[in-house]
Amino acid sequence: MPGSREPLTSTIEIAATESPVAQPASASEPARADEGHVLLREVGRERPATIKRVLSDIYRQNRADVKGIHTRKYGVEVEVRGIYVHNDVxxxxxxxxxxxxxxxxxxxxxxxxxxxKAAKRTAQQQRIIEPLRVCNDPSIVRGHQRQRIVFALPKLTLEEDKILLLEITEKDG
Structure with a gap:
């Protein structure tokens, strides 16, 4: 169709770097005894209330601890602002x-x-990683606006020939 385009899929490559990973400011605070005791989904050895608190702290602080991991396509830019690790999350x-x-x-x-890097004639091995929790997961980003999201992912190790991709696809694009 004239004027139509493929749905926008923005893929950002997140690869291991030489720099150390930052710690969230409140990661060292002890968890309160009255925080949630119900484990709704596997989150490793971390309590759901602690993960929620760390997600909120990262979102609230809004620091840009990582530079240079971004992609831009059709006027939409996706940028990684920080990568943090706390108790295997x-x-x-x-x-x-x-x-x-x-x-x-x-x-x-x-x-x-x-x-x-996949050879043209070989099948590419992919493994989908489900986030444990998400803070501020928008379903829409209005024109000329920005939205920030914080994802909690399970512990994973990337081999030298592997990369972590974040794919975001536009609805009816």
Missing amino acids: IYLHVQIANNTNISFEVDYRRFVVADR
């Missing part, structure tokens, strides 16, 4: 900036561990 602070006049509706987002 990885926290990713991500910002989506919609620099267009049209709202960006998120169809789905997923984390994938994939081969760094």
Whole structure:
């Protein structure tokens, strides 16, 4: 169709770097005894209330501890602002900036561990990683606005030939 385009899928590559991973400011605070005791989903050895508190602290502080991990496509920019680790949980602070006049509706987002470079004739190995928790998961980013999201991911190790991808796909794009 004239004027139509493929749905926007923005993929950002998150690879291991030489720099150390930052710690959230409140990660050293002890958990309160009255915090939730119901484990709704596997979160490793971390209590859900602690994960929620760390997610909120990272979101509230809004620090940009990581530079240079971003992608831009069709006027939408996705940037990793921070990568943190606390008790075997990885926290990713991500910002989506919609620099267009049209709202960006998120169809789905997923984390994938994939081969760094796949030969043209070989099948690519992919493993989907489900976030343990998400802080501020928007379904829409209005035109000329920014939204920040903090993801809590289970502990994972990336081999040298693997990368972690965050794929965000636009609904009806």
